[in-house]
Amino acid sequence: MTRASTSFLPPVAVDPASATPMYQQLSDWFRRAILDGHLRPGQAVPSTRHLAGELCISRIPVLSAYDQLLAEGYLETFAGSGTRVARAIPSMTPVVHRQRAADEGKPSPASRRISHRSVQLEAPEQTWLDSLGAFRVGLPALDRFPTSVWARLVSRHARASSVETMCYGDPVGHWPLREAVANYLGMSRSVRCDASQVLITTGSQQALQICAHVLLDAGDRVWMEDPGYPGAHQAFRTAGVQMVPVPVDGDGIDVEAGMRRARGARAAYISPSHQFPLGTTMSAARRMQLLAWAERDDAWIIEDDYDSEFRYGGKPVASLQGLDTARRVIYLGTFSKVMYPALRLGYMVVPKDLVPAFHAGRDAIDTFSSTLFQLAMTDFIRDGHFARHIRAMRGLYRERRVALIQAIERWPGDRLRIIGADAGMQLVGLLPEGTDDVALSREAATHGVSVRPLSQCYLESPGRAGLILGYGGVSPTQIDEGVRRLSQCRAFSV
Incomplete structure (x- = not known):
């Protein structure tokens, strides 16, 4: 460590062995000294030649540091009197001191107000997100993803990038991908649409936010499945809407209960093909009842079809949107469950007369999704890789589902229904009444097991206790070991 001391300057310390460049060490030191008040406004600093000589270093990094500080306004030069600390610094130092006090955990003398909305968005404790251990919800079989195929497609488009593809893209998405999605949804989900109605989003969470801001005003009432998807709760909170919890039974959302609680609701959010988290499928009668309500009351239905590709008791159930003759349904989907979560691509299908409004809403929230990934995704679908991957994963997840059910029967047994x-x-295991599923989830995390508490999916308290266990991203061996570790938790050992 080399030090230099002058009669008017605190000791300057630089470390020649540090990975931080010498000029940056110097500029950082002067910046701290000025903001901490150790160097006063107007105080002279050594010449670059003198300081370099005192520190026994080259003059070049000293020149670079002074140039940086002059550009940032910390130093200024005066004809005939050299370089001095800028005289405008005093107005900045109180801000810095307050910031440092906050960083050190000390109370700040100034108010640090944030919006009420941000407070409402604070999520409950989520220890199940702390690891990628067994049963992490929403995680597909990433080890079985055709990485080499995907990498080849991405690389091909990256190498062939043109000025057009590197510029800002269309807010509603790359047209060929929208065509591919429309064709896929028409064949596999009975969705009635053309490419002009498809919007590409940065995942289904963004699609929910767009729906909330385009369809609803602050204070509007929305039916929410209860229990339901916590991500939807957050999306609607950002729009300031009033969420009305509506119970779910074996036929799906209870429409009659919804009309009793909020007949004039502006929208209903549902996951009819595979209700999250309970896994029920909405019956045909309940679907007709919901569509009739929406048409009669001029309401919207937001259909979240997040993982309908994977069904093990027959063919995938047709979408609610395909039954809608009054154009009341907005259909949402995602590639996160079939591809991989970090891809951040989803889609939505909207009635034709709403396309301009959703176009504006999409543009305002995020401008557009990655063009490179949209190009690769288009080829992945058109070349048949997407359909092959779905078929392979459907068989794999069926095996893992059986393995999880058998392991639960072997270990916790009747304590997890x-x-x-x-x-x-994923599936749900209901716990005996009175069990604290949040505490159980927290304890399971200490055993390297990631289980989501069912009670946190409820808007109305108290929610039913249970665990949501994802099996997509774990092998049969990991499943068996994960259930064994889970069974060691206190809730299963009493």
């Missing part, structure tokens, strides 16, 4: 195991990549 399985429901919702006919589709998707």
Whole structure:
């Protein structure tokens, strides 16, 4: 460590062995000294030649540091009197001191107000997100993803990038991808649409936010499945809407209960093909009842079809949107469950007369999704890789579902009653009444097991206690070991 001391300057310390460049060490030191008040406004600093000589270093990094500080306004030069600390610094130092006090955990003298909305968005404790251990919800079989195929497609488009593809893209998405999605949805989900109605989003969470801001005003009432998807709760909170919890039974959302609680609601959010988290499928009668309500009351239906590709008791159930003759349904989907979560691509299908409004809403929230990934995704679908991957994963998840059910029967047994195991990549295990599923989830995390508490999916308290167990991203061996570790928790050992 080399030090230099002058009669008017605190000791300057630089470390020649540090990975930080010498000029940056110097500029950082002067910046701190000025903001901490150790160097006063107007105080002279050594010449670059003198300081370099005192520190026994080259003059070049000193020149670079002074140039940086002059550009940032910390130093200024005066004809005939050299370089001095800028005289405008005093107005800045109180801000810095307050910031440092906050960083050190000390109370700040100034108010630090944030919006009420941000407070409402604070999520409850989520220890199940702390690891990628067994049963992480929403995680597909990433080890079985055709990485080499995907990498080849991405590389091909990256190498062939043109000025057009590197510029800002269309807010509603790359047209060929929208065509591919429309064709896929028409064949596999009975969705009635053309490419002009498809919007590409940065995942289904963004699609929910767009729906909330385009369809609803602050204070509007929305039916929410209860229990339901916590991500939807957050999306609607950002729009300031009033969420009305509506119970779910074996036929899906209870429409009659919704009309009793909020007949004039502006919208209903549902996951009819595979209700999250309970796993029920909405019956045909309940679907007709919901559509009739929406048409009669001039309401919207937001259909979240997040993992309908994976059904094990027959063919995938047709979409609610395909039954809608009054154009009341907005259909949402995602590639996160079929591809991989970090891709951040989803889609939505909207009635034709709403396309301009949703175009504006999409543009305002995020401008557009990655053009490179949209190009690769288009080829992945058109070349048949997407359909092959879905078929392979459907068979794989069926095996893992069976493995999880058998492991639960072997270990916790009747203390974890399985429901919702006919589709998707997760199932629910109901716990005995009075069990604290949040505490159980927290304890399971200490054993390297990631289980989501069912009670946190409810808007109305108290919610039913249970665990949501994802099996898409774990092998049969990991499943068996994960259930064994889970069974060691206190809730199963009493």
